[in-house]
Amino acid sequence: MHKENMNGSLSARIAVFISGGGSNLQALIDASRSGLLHGEIVLVISNLRKAYGLERARKGDIDTFVFKKKKYESLEAADADLLARLKQHKVEYIALAGYLKLLPDNVVKAFHGKITNIHPALLPKYGGKGMFGHHVHEAVLASGDKESGVSIHLVDEIYDSGRILHQVKVPVLPDDTPDSLAARVLEQEHKWYARILDKLIRGEYENQHD
Numbered sequence: 001m002h003k004e005n006m007n008g009s010l011s012a013r014i015a016v017f018i019s020g021g022g023s024n025l026q027a028l029i030d031a032s033r034s035g036l037l038h039g040e041i042v043l044v045i046s047n048l049r050k051a052y053g054l055e056r057a058r059k060g061d062i063d064t065f066v067f068k069k070k071k072y073e074s075l076e077a078a079d080a081d082l083l084a085r086l087k088q089h090k091v092e093y094i095a096l097a098g099y100l101k102l103l104p105d106n107v108v109k110a111f112h113g114k115i116t117n118i119h120p121a122l123l124p125k126y127g128g129k130g131m132f133g134h135h136v137h138e139a140v141l142a143s144g145d146k147e148s149g150v151s152i153h154l155v156d157e158i159y160d161s162g163r164i165l166h167q168v169k170v171p172v173l174p175d176d177t178p179d180s181l182a183a184r185v186l187e188q189e190h191k192w193y194a195r196i197l198d199k200l201i202r203g204e205y206e207n208q209h210d
Contacts, residue, residue: 012039012201015091017099018046022053024097029060031194043089079104115155118193120185123151127160137178150188152196166196
């Protein structure tokens, strides 16, 4: 159950998974604290200890955890510990923000319909394992496509295959490089991710099929 914040509106408990700099994490933190996102980020998890997003979380006084499966005796023990930590923090929703690993099946099942991911292209194109960051933008430019964009979708057991909640188109310009295209796509990611996550928390997608 969502709790009410000081303003009397609903506030969900959110965990964010990252692997890098965490600019989308920062956008979610800012949206949460401004009231745009009706949720509190209570835990940030990364598979990389040096991910700068962890520092963003610490600066925001948010709990962090580095999840490395090789530290455990078995994959089952790793997956069980991850789910236990999410439950300890009473997490209700999970947002993937540049997380480069598949979530364990037990986590996907426990949070069915409550896990989102943001992808820097118009799915179903340019999705799947290995398609992240500059790899995506390079592929878009190599294809000759006239537009790219942002896809925000629910997460299932397969990379980038869950139901799409929202897409934003970004034109590909004739003189674009992977860096210039990435910058314009990222601007839209920061603008839209919190808004769509907020709609999910508010139940605006409940009447649609998964």
